[in-house]
Amino acid sequence: MLLEELIGIAEKQREVRKQICVRCCMSAGCMSSQSAEVKTALEKAVAERQMGDLIEVRRVGCMGLCGPGPLVSVEPNSLLYEHVTPENAGSIIDALTSAGPIKAERCDPQHPFFTRQTLVVRANGGRIDPERIEDYIEAGGYRALHHVLTEMQPPQAIEAIIKSGLRGRGGAGYPTGLKWATVAKSVGKQKFVVCNGDEGDPGAFMDRSVLESDPHSVIEGMAIAGYAIGADQGFIYVRAEYPLAISRLQVAIRQAKQHGLIGSAIFESTFNFNVDIRIGAGAFVCGEETALMASIEGKRGQPRPRPPFPAESGLWGFPTLINNVETFANIAPIINRGPEWYAGFGTEKSKGTKVFALTGKIQNTGLIEVPMGITIREIVEELGGGAPEGAKLKAVQTGGPSGGCIPAEHFDASIDYESLTQLGSIMGSGGMVVMDDQTNMVEVARFYMQFCMEESCGKCVPCRAGTVQMYHLLAKIAARQATMKDLELLEELCDLVKNTSLCGLGQTAPNPVLSTLRYFRNEYLELLQPAG
Amino acid sequence: MKVVKPALPSPDKRWKIVDAKMRRFGYQGHALIETLHAVQQSFGYLDEEALRFVVKALHVPPSRVYGVATFYNFFTLKPQGVHTCVVCLGTACYVKGAERVLAAIERAAGIKSGETTPDNQLSLLTVRCIGACAIAPAVVYDGNVSGKQTAEQAVEKLKGYLHNAA
Numbered sequence: 001m002l003l004e005e006l007i008g009i010a011e012k013q014r015e016v017r018k019q020i021c022v023r024c025c026m027s028a029g030c031m032s033s034q035s036a037e038v039k040t041a042l043e044k045a046v047a048e049r050q051m052g053d054l055i056e057v058r059r060v061g062c063m064g065l066c067g068p069g070p071l072v073s074v075e076p077n078s079l080l081y082e083h084v085t086p087e088n089a090g091s092i093i094d095a096l097t098s099a100g101p102i103k104a105e106r107c108d109p110q111h112p113f114f115t116r117q118t119l120v121v122r123a124n125g126g127r128i129d130p131e132r133i134e135d136y137i138e139a140g141g142y143r144a145l146h147h148v149l150t151e152m153q154p155p156q157a158i159e160a161i162i163k164s165g166l167r168g169r170g171g172a173g174y175p176t177g178l179k180w181a182t183v184a185k186s187v188g189k190q191k192f193v194v195c196n197g198d199e200g201d202p203g204a205f206m207d208r209s210v211l212e213s214d215p216h217s218v219i220e221g222m223a224i225a226g227y228a229i230g231a232d233q234g235f236i237y238v239r240a241e242y243p244l245a246i247s248r249l250q251v252a253i254r255q256a257k258q259h260g261l262i263g264s265a266i267f268e269s270t271f272n273f274n275v276d277i278r279i280g281a282g283a284f285v286c287g288e289e290t291a292l293m294a295s296i297e298g299k300r301g302q303p304r305p306r307p308p309f310p311a312e313s314g315l316w317g318f319p320t321l322i323n324n325v326e327t328f329a330n331i332a333p334i335i336n337r338g339p340e341w342y343a344g345f346g347t348e349k350s351k352g353t354k355v356f357a358l359t360g361k362i363q364n365t366g367l368i369e370v371p372m373g374i375t376i377r378e379i380v381e382e383l384g385g386g387a388p389e390g391a392k393l394k395a396v397q398t399g400g401p402s403g404g405c406i407p408a409e410h411f412d413a414s415i416d417y418e419s420l421t422q423l424g425s426i427m428g429s430g431g432m433v434v435m436d437d438q439t440n441m442v443e444v445a446r447f448y449m450q451f452c453m454e455e456s457c458g459k460c461v462p463c464r465a466g467t468v469q470m471y472h473l474l475a476k477i478a479a480r481q482a483t484m485k486d487l488e489l490l491e492e493l494c495d496l497v498k499n500t501s502l503c504g505l506g507q508t509a510p511n512p513v514l515s516t517l518r519y520f521r522n523e524y525l526e527l528l529q530p531a532g
Numbered sequence: 533m534k535v536v537k538p539a540l541p542s543p544d545k546r547w548k549i550v551d552a553k554m555r556r557f558g559y560q561g562h563a564l565i566e567t568l569h570a571v572q573q574s575f576g577y578l579d580e581e582a583l584r585f586v587v588k589a590l591h592v593p594p595s596r597v598y599g600v601a602t603f604y605n606f607f608t609l610k611p612q613g614v615h616t617c618v619v620c621l622g623t624a625c626y627v628k629g630a631e632r633v634l635a636a637i638e639r640a641a642g643i644k645s646g647e648t649t650p651d652n653q654l655s656l657l658t659v660r661c662i663g664a665c666a667i668a669p670a671v672v673y674d675g676n677v678s679g680k681q682t683a684e685q686a687v688e689k690l691k692g693y694l695h696n697a698a
Contacts, residue, residue: 028663028664028677029664029666029667029679031677032664032667032670032676032677032678032679033667033679066666066667067666067667069666069667199663200660200661201661202621202622202623202624202625202626202660202661202665203622203623203624203661203665204661204663204665205661205663205664205665205666208663209663240569240606241659241660241661241662241663242662242663278565278566279565279566279569280604280606281565281568281569281604281605281606281607282604282605282606282607282659282660283603283604283605284660295565296562297562298561298562298563298564298565298566298600299564299596299600300599300600300603300604301603301604357665357666358666359623359624359627359665359666359668360623360624360627360628360668361627361628365624365665365666365667365668366666367666397623400623431623431665433623433624433627433665435627439627447623447626448623451660455660457603
């Protein structure tokens with residue numbers, strides 16, 4: 001593959017494009033509400049009306065607003081329809097030609113849910129066919145990889161990522177460029193790039209959507225990382241719960257290989273890079289990097305102490321770079337548009353954009369990508385459209401079982417790594433579950449503790465035994481059988497488990513309890529029995 | 533090192549799929565999880581015969597194979613019913629009432645999560661999160677995700693599976 005061929009593919013794509021493009025979302029969310037049948041109905045309608053020369057029906061990835069799916073959009077007319085059914089899909093085609101009545105429900109593409117977003121990672125979502133590499137190339141895909149391989153030395157590529165200010169999107173927020181530089185410096189006759197797609201936080205589906213909607217962006221990001229750190233093998237670890245993401249990735253890897261965009265001598269350089277998929281088997285702890293590597297090696301997903309960090313001793317003891325799906329998807333845009341452009345979004349310490357999965361008791365549920373520094377209130381009230389009728393919002397939960405609940409009085413806080421930590425939660429991978437006043441916070445804490453208890457791998461005692469004890473104490477409080485003494489014991493245990501557990505799972509397991517205690521202590525106290 | 537091709541447990545063609553997966557990895561130990569996936573996909577569950585075969589073929593101790601097979605939630609050592617119903621218990625589903633849906637299904641089917649009906653028609657399972665949070669609560673019937681489920685809808689859907697149940 002040469003640059004000319006890449007440009008040739010993109011040009012040919014533009015030539016064969018029809019005047020009107022009807023896009024039908026074929027992401028897991030919409031597909032569960034019959035979007036495959038909708039697409040067939042749309043194609044049939046186009047064929048029946050012999051409009052095939054004018055209109056094309058395209059399978060696309062996630063458009064973001066997953067709640068009222070399936071979604072269908074029409075370009076260049078900027079029309080958007082929601083709750084489309086196979087029965088009313090034909091009327092969308094009719095409306096494009098004659099003035100036939102539209103039976104499908106209109107959705108306003110000018111709603112703040114769409115206009116308040118800044119799309120970097122999700123720019124191709126809802127636009128390109130994720131199963132056609134030509135679509136990705138037409139959208140400018142693999143140009144960043146070409147640029148890096150032909151115009152940049154590895155240290156320059158790392159420098160660009162450092163300058164962009166990108167921090168790990170898996171949740172911890174470690175500066176990505178620094179991590180790359182550390183792995184680049186490590187000595188080993190083999191190095192690996194690992195993409196963490198074990199999106200285990202319940203209530204989070206950003207990575208699933210990126211993998212389903214734009215798998216090549218992740219592959220391209222991994223290849224650039226491979227060049228920067230000197231690795232020739234990459235692994236993408238995906239949850240078994242995401243079958244569609246796995247099959248789209250398999251297609252994407254095969255196509256990239258066929259086009260010579262991964263494999264040997266990419267763009268006729270001396271750089272070789274291969275990508276393989278490893279499928280998880282349903283263990284939350286495998287999102288922790290050392291457990292994930294154990295799982296890739298075919299072992300039980302149990303973490304080990306760090307140091308040594310994977311950057312020095314990772315997969316099979318070789319230096320390994322591990323980044324999250326969303327982090328890799330940010331790489332190509334940063335190279336294409338420059339680190340300064342990327343650093344122009346966000347706050348001083350948290351640059352760029354972040355994808356969130358907005359769910360729970362809120363009008364508009366789905367995926368949003370917003371610049372860092374936006375407030376929780378803006379997300380919840382403007383993009384999310386506020387609480388459903390009659391409900392009053394109480395809190396937003398971020399960071400899943402490792403995070404906490406942020407109460408409504410703090411909704412003006414800015415979304416960045418530091419301020420969320422200050423509020424007793426974490427950025428996390430991007431799950432944002434909105435809770436209303438019907439939600440009992442002690443129950444929420446119990447729910448998360450049950451999760452951590454069942455997902456604890458059992459290797460270290462504080463987590464294995466501590467989560468069980470904390471769960472029983474929470475259950476006792478919820479059943480109105482506990483006294484003040486039990487609450488004190490619970491707080492003591494939180495402190496112990498937080499400080500003495502081996503890995504992130506145990507260290508953060510008390511967070512949902514601590515944050516609900518911090519903001520909703522009354523709900524606990526109301527359930528306590530007088531001592532005696 | 534010369535790779536010794538393991539003898540397949542039986543002429544059942546599904547073993548060839550499993551063998552092909554192991555061959556792709558050169559019968560190395562790190563193929564264990566991928567191999568167990570292939571077994572479960574082909575046979576529906578992991579039985580003792582399969583585990584012993586994997587032990588021999590990949591030259592790994594039985595403790596490690598059994599350890600991995602029982603560590604991960606996705607693997608099951610018991611045969612599943614004709615139909616499966618998986619209720620998502622992720623946070624978004626929980627907030628939107630997944631527990632009520634699960635309770636209604638348990639009542640209607642007369643089994644608890646993790647069990648199979650005596651007539652072998654239905655296996656009821658729960659999962660941590662399938663990423664269908666925007667259409668919570670979600671239930672997966674025979675591999676197909678259905679969103680915004682109410683207890684009534686779920687029970688109605690399962691009636692077809694449960695024709696023999698009381």
